[in-house]
Amino acid sequence: MSKLIIDGKSYNSRLLVGTGKYKDLSETKEAIAVSGAEIVTVAIRRMNIGQDKKSPNLLEYIDPNDYTILPNTAGCYNAKDAIRTCHIAAEILNGEKLVKLEVLGDEKTLYPNVTETLKAAEELIKDDFKIMVYTTDDHLVAKELENIGCISVMPLASPIGSGLGIQNEYNILTIVENANVPVIVDAGVGTASDASKVMELGCDGVLMNTAIACAKNPLLMAEAMKKAVESGYDAFRAGRIPKKMHALASSPKDGNICD
Amino acid sequence: MNIILNNDEQVVLESISISELLEKFKIDLEYMAVEVNQTIVPKSKYESFRLKENDKVEIISAVGGG
Numbered sequence: 001m002s003k004l005i006i007d008g009k010s011y012n013s014r015l016l017v018g019t020g021k022y023k024d025l026s027e028t029k030e031a032i033a034v035s036g037a038e039i040v041t042v043a044i045r046r047m048n049i050g051q052d053k054k055s056p057n058l059l060e061y062i063d064p065n066d067y068t069i070l071p072n073t074a075g076c077y078n079a080k081d082a083i084r085t086c087h088i089a090a091e092i093l094n095g096e097k098l099v100k101l102e103v104l105g106d107e108k109t110l111y112p113n114v115t116e117t118l119k120a121a122e123e124l125i126k127d128d129f130k131i132m133v134y135t136t137d138d139h140l141v142a143k144e145l146e147n148i149g150c151i152s153v154m155p156l157a158s159p160i161g162s163g164l165g166i167q168n169e170y171n172i173l174t175i176v177e178n179a180n181v182p183v184i185v186d187a188g189v190g191t192a193s194d195a196s197k198v199m200e201l202g203c204d205g206v207l208m209n210t211a212i213a214c215a216k217n218p219l220l221m222a223e224a225m226k227k228a229v230e231s232g233y234d235a236f237r238a239g240r241i242p243k244k245m246h247a248l249a250s251s252p253k254d255g256n257i258c259d
Numbered sequence: 260m261n262i263i264l265n266n267d268e269q270v271v272l273e274s275i276s277i278s279e280l281l282e283k284f285k286i287d288l289e290y291m292a293v294e295v296n297q298t299i300v301p302k303s304k305y306e307s308f309r310l311k312e313n314d315k316v317e318i319i320s321a322v323g324g325g
Contacts, residue, residue: 018325028323043324046265046317047291049284058321059290074324084297088319091292091299160325209325 004205006182007098007130007151009068011038014199015229016070016184018209019043022218025061031212032062035222039068041100041207043075044085044092069093070132072100077113079103079120086124099124100154100186102134110160110187114141118148125149134186137171139178146181153179154186154207157198161210163190166197176202192221192228199232200240260312277305280316291320 003010017037022028032040040062048055062069071089076082086099103120105113112135121131125148132152133145142153155175158164165188166172176183182204189195189208198206206229215221260273264280271280277293277300293300294317300308310316 019323020325022323025323041325042321044319045322045324047286047288047320049265049267049286049318057288057290058323064290069321071321072324087299088292088294089321091301092290092319092321094290094302207325 004182006039006068006132011068012036013038013226013229014205014233015195015225016041016205016207017212017222018207019058019062020209021213025056025058027218028058028213029061031218031222032067034219034226035212036226037067039070041070041072041209044071044073044089064093064096068098069096070098070100072134073102073120075104076102077104077116079116079123082116082120083123086120086129087127090129097128098130098132100132100134101150111156112136114138118144121145121150122148132184137168137175139171139174142175142183143178146179150181152182152184152204154184157185157188157194160187162188163211164188165190165194166201169197169201172198172201172203189225192224195225195228196232196235199229200236202236205229260310262310262313263315265316265318271310274309274311277308277310280310281305281318284318286318288320291318293318 004014013036015035015037016039017032017035018041019028073082073085076085082103089099090097101120103113103116105111124131131150132154133150134154135141137155145153158167184205184207185198185203186207189211195206212218212221262269262271296315
């Protein structure tokens with residue numbers, strides 16, 4: 001199986017996972033280990049400051065020495081906030097400049113604000129950030145983001161956390177056809193068949209969080225997603241048969257004893 | 260003196276350093292960032308950087324997210 005290359009580093013797994021919404025940090029750690037993911041997203045937030053207790057920190061469970069940590073700019077609605085968040089992320093991760101840029105448009109849909117996303121990407125690239133970018137399913141926008149130097153485009157398949165699956169198959173396909181950087185579907189996956197579908201379309205990977213973290217059994221879903229991504233990728237490479245209107249018998253006509 | 264720490268008012272010693280502030284609030288993390296008035300203070304400056312009255316300090320880390 002050929003590897004996923006992101007920022008010059010090769011990965012065996014084409015499944016990228018988030019770390020939000022788990023019951024606790026132990027479950028986060030276990031589910032991510034089961035998923036086989038090697039690239040893991042995190043959010044950047046103010047710490048809870050108390051005088052007494054030392055609250056556990058995510059990166060004590062998900063060790064940056066074991067995983068590629070991909071900080072996101074979730075919660076940012078303009079370029080300025082997203083740029084600030086990326087600089088903070090780089091400071092947190094001791095200079096690592098790989099980030100998932102997402103600049104949101106509104107709370108209801110969490111759709112990307114393309115104008116602000118482009119503005120932020122341009123600024124961040126000047127500062128040597130390596131941008132994986134959450135974007136709409138518009139191939140022209142995806143191409144523009146690639147042209148300005150984003151290292152991966154991450155279109156949504158349906159709204160973040162919706163679990164609606166792939167609602168824009170042909171748009172994703174067009175992005176895949178046109179892109180020269182890895183296309184990683186980010187958002188919309190609800191269950192394993194959705195992840196397979198993404199890979200069968202020829203995407204380079206799929207990123208998910210809610211589908212695993214909010215499943216009744218997150219560890220089992222993590223395993224299911226791992227298999228789904230692998231089998232979908234294999235099916236894409238194997239090449240599916242064309243769809244036909246009518247039946248085509250699998251057994252030979254010759255020698256049929258049913259005259 | 261007063262500072263704003265992660266959006267809350269706090270009373271701290273005059274000219275407290277970032278290192279002293281982290282010690283006071285029992286923060287000992289390998290992966291974190293500090294901003295003072297929206298400018299990042301690099302880890303190498305925690306000892307020498309001293310806060311002033313009304314400084315707005317943010318102590319930030321990574322949390323679960325997608």
